[in-house]
Amino acid sequence: MTISTPLLDQHIAAGGKMVDFAGWEMPLHYGSQIEEHHAVRRDAGMFDVSHMAVVDLRGAGVRDFLRTLLANDVAKLKTPGKALYSCMLKEDGGVIDDLIVYFLADDFFRLVVNAGTRDKDLAWIRRQAAPAGVEVVERRDLAMIAVQGPHAREKADKVFTPAQCRAAQALKVFSGVESEGLFIARTGYTGEEGYEIMVDAADAPGLWQVLLAQGVRPIGLGARDSLRLEAGMNLYGSDMDESTTPLVSGLSWTVALEPQTRDFTGRCALEAQRDQGNLQKVVGLVLQGRGVLRAHQKVVLDGKTVGETTSGGFSPSLNKSIALARVEACVADTCQVEVRGKGLDCIVVKPPFVRHGKACIDLD
């Protein structure tokens, strides 16, 4: 039994190949994943991300609650609408989920969490919110459409009301604003400009149709994954999970250890891991020859296994295969990845691979 989003009819009308994704009936592609990928890098595409969960948190103590719940520090959020990317950790430092938190008012924050972790996230949050006097409301009434690409904002601005358009154009990067029934945020998961738009479920098909009329192309989950991989963005469940901490998942930048007085869940475990030293790290790999890197392949250096790929695939923008890998600290410039028993030469790079339509790495 799968759940469908309010946009199921739109997906079917666009020729979507529907698959089960974490219990949701979602489009994998609408014909060609590679063409969809290029559409986002070169023009504008839209994704149905209604399967993700929007969770509103309200109460006088909500800021203090989030300063305990999250590894990043919401005290950094000083302007209403501003967003922060953070991990939510277990006591042992393992990642329960990664999420975006929006500061909307002193007593009102909004979280966007992954579809596959929705139930455990809500259970975890509710258990701790009750004693803190924070009210937790899952916004099942909202759908979400991400519009991404170099021309995404100009195309989306055309379908907004004048007030929505003014609000959207004034948005700073990684901020959101409520305007005339929409919550518009300048965020995304592709490495391109764009918006993520929350809309009443009943109004979502109408919004999709007017975006379509502006030439915004529907994009499936397949291209969503290759776009985020090129952008060097982590995928929960592949690049990190409950068995790994942010410090060994390329997410140290999202952990606020200062101020030292802030006692967030997982802090002790992270400090102990940091003090131990010699941590594994996440690097980007670019395959030099032909072939395709995939997740869970061995990374080898001088005949010794030094790590594993966590995500891999074909990069349509670079026309090469790329991967993210968790490796020992000694890995520097080159390594090999074992594919069907053969060691394939890779260069080691710092992600992202592609951003704003351009390669970020030297391919020669």
Next chain:
Amino acid sequence: MAEIPSHLKFSRSHEWVEVLDDGTARVGITDHAQELLGDMVFIEVPECGSEVSAGDECAVVESVKAASDVYSPVSGEVVEVNEELADSPDLVNHHPYGDGWLYRVKLSDDAELDDLLDGDGYAELVADEDH
């Protein structure tokens, strides 16, 4: 609906065989298979001159989604491979029964062809899989 040409023979693992006038046979993957796999990004064909045996893994097709083994539907010596696939793996998507062929074999046992499905048999197999 996937195309299934009636002049070909098919394996249960979604390869096709076309017997040519000179007694050699071309091998590829079916339209149904390429549809399931999605955009092709890398094809590893067998080496020219190598021997393949019916039922053995002899090639790999990698799509945006996954790597899949190709099992040779027939036995024999590989006498030609499709060099075009190195630069244009998408030929398998666009012309699975034509320019997207994988390799050509000199058949060592014609009787193996009788073990393969005809177009109707393969259509039935695909229909069963969809249920």
